[in-house]
Amino acid sequence: MKLLPKSGVAGFIKELSKTREVVAPVSDGESYAVFKSVAPGETPIIDGSRFILSPRSWFMPGYEVLFETKDGEIVDKTPETKAYATIGLYLADAHALEVFDRVFLDGDKPDPYYNARRADNAIFALVPAKKRWSVFWGMTGNVCDWKKACDVVMYDLGSEFVMEPMTDRGAELTKSLADADDSKKAAADALLARYDEGEVDVKAIGERLMWDNPKWEEVSRKCVACGVCTYGCPSCSCFDMRDDLKCGGAERYRCLDSCQHADFTLMGSGYNPRPGRMPRTRQRLLHKFKYQPEQFGMIGCVGCGRCVELCPVGIDIRKIVGGKETK
Amino acid sequence: MTDKLREEAKRVLREGIAEMVIGWAEGSAEFKTTPFFAFTEEDCDRLVWNTACVNNLAKYLTDYPKEKKIALCVKPCDSASVNVLIAENKVLRENIYVIGLACGGVIDPIKAADAGTCELSDATAKYACLHCVHDKPEVADIVLGEAERKLTPAGEDMPPFEERRKYWEKEFDKCVRCYACRQVCPNCYCEQCFADRTDPKWTSRKPTAGESWMFHAVRVMHMAGRCVGCGECERVCPKSIPVEKLSREMAKYVKDIYDYTAGMGEKPLLGTYKDEDYDAGVHEE
């Protein structure tokens, strides 16, 4: 394990940016912190002082042109694969990338656009010093396992970060840093332990979330279908593909979409298999806690708590899913 | 205050004044409350009133048929929303029992979480509360409590005219077109929003500054004389775009030109005509 004093973060990022494009949460002063390529001289917000939006906005941009047509030909707009380093996403967000990998990269038709940003991306994941009130990482998985999703785990000990390299790439990128002594290592472990809530019984959760439970009606009554839970989520991956005309041809782009929107499943004929707020609320919960575990053995929710904080009507996913289920 | 509110809510149900009371209940954290629907007197014991009661509950009125008897807890700004709905004939005054609550401002839960306190201050207040124009509930069958306004009013926050284009281009570039601002608005109740129409396609879903500009500009136009400034749109925005600034600017024009404040009139602004109304562009001089 290595040590990075907070005063050295700027220098570390400067060094890193010589070989990799650095992506980190930054803010323009007024708004929430957003993941962006860090401009020279810009200081990322990795001290937990501000609400950080999920890194999904970088891995899966809100607007991405898939291809254009020009002179009767299709021009592929797949971005070049570059070397990136993503710093300051939460450990839960790093785990959310594992969920993304299942969706976008598994199977015989991997997504080249996502892959271009993911293939050579060193992940520096953060375990914040202060556990926000909304965080429930430990309810959705084994947080110690999530370390495998990172190149380096950064434990925030207040005035410094303990840096734990998890891969050769991570070790290489942190080799210039000083070593951490045993007391720091112990402090880092103790910090992570605060997020760990024991083993999670995925099956029991799935069984509790019954499809035909009358409770769904009550849960969805106050929902205003704004979809902010899905836009704020680091593991929500649903998107829309649309066309627009442009000078000399057309473009097909993809943009974010949400299962909470009325037109998400609305068919051309006017028929909608999920016609109201209740089936849509249910779909979000079941997709994460039941369908995705059935599909690839992983709960789709990572417990980052963003939906809990962002929801304008205070719907708390933890209360719907129910208490922690330990084996 | 919470006790008085509960008592009143119980009375309303007991005497059959309404079938349900829409209010706030405790949320998952001290700075978070959640909309709550009370159907029985026991339910009423879960109602609360405090500075975390940020939701504008008028939003839920249009979810139910006009005939349903509903009691609604409102802050002054929410009460103005109810008045807009009444003026536009979306709800019937006689079927809505309005429990008004005197309010000196509420907190923004995310700001409060960042600050680590739910004490109401200029730093934790919902931004719209710093611009609040509503002293008391305009429409109310009863008003509970008294409030003192301690927040420092925010001044003019729209950038100077020459800088606006640049300012809004940057802000709209953030927009992901989730339409949460529209969804949460109590007075955005169109069955099909122009932005969702595919034929004719008024605006593309493409979340670029230009297209998003179109969406927000049309929304503000549609809200002219109707936006009461409750600031829910701004609070819900997952990208923290200050969309309320536009509506506030529009409200200023509406006030200057027509001497009308949204939620304060018996008739909707765009549904009335006076001889002295400003008509530049309608009649050429």
Place this chain on the structure above:
Amino acid sequence: MNPYKPMLAKIEKITVETPDTKTFKVVFTDPEDAANFDYKPGQFQQVSVFGVGECTFCLTSSPTMKGYIEFSAKKVGVVTSALHEAEEGDIIGIRAPLGNHFPTDEWKGKNLLFAGGGIGMAPMRSVLNYCLAHKEDYGKITVIYGSRTPADLSYKYEYDEWRKGADVYLTVDAGDDSWTGRVGHVPGYLKELAPSSENTVAVTCGPPIMIKFVLQELKALGFEDENIYTTLEMKMKCGIGKCGRCNIGSKFVCVDGPVFNYKEIADLPQEF
């Protein structure tokens, strides 16, 4: 390979099937695409009208028809309207083949019963023509097809060909002056004809209300759930199991479907 990038194809022929449905015969403009293209009956495709959007259609042609593919489009939305305005020679985009297919190999040696309504004949036409082309592999083939009016019956030009290998029964909800055939609904006709369920596989596609009653009749005739097949319809965008729209339970209609038997459907949440 970029799974979002369509192949370019030229509309070679447009056939007007019914007042609101047209069948498009298309060929790939790139000979390499054409040579590499292969599919199985029941698979679907995403058709692009560039600048307007993409829409999902089943491949209604059969793999036994070489050198071209066909799909039928009912005019309902923006993309289908654009397609209905297209002319022969226009270039469109195609992403195909997508999804699973009818298990025609498992069906070998069995009798086949097709019960379709309206545009629901589109996915069944593919598998019907495929099985007719491999007639020796299958037993008796029966087709019951109905629509609202005689004008709404699709693929009229193929009925004579079908009759060479199958028993074809037509019915309409309401006849007109020239209609001399049966008048009535498909489920009623099915009950009347009462085909044996022994060693028989049933395929049914059509409007949900027709499917509901056809299922009742099939059950009454002794068909087991796993021997009744249909294609599910959900809104789709990516067609490759990523965009999340056609998700029903842990299945994605675009990857695990569109072909399901009723045993599989019974295990799904009933929201489709």
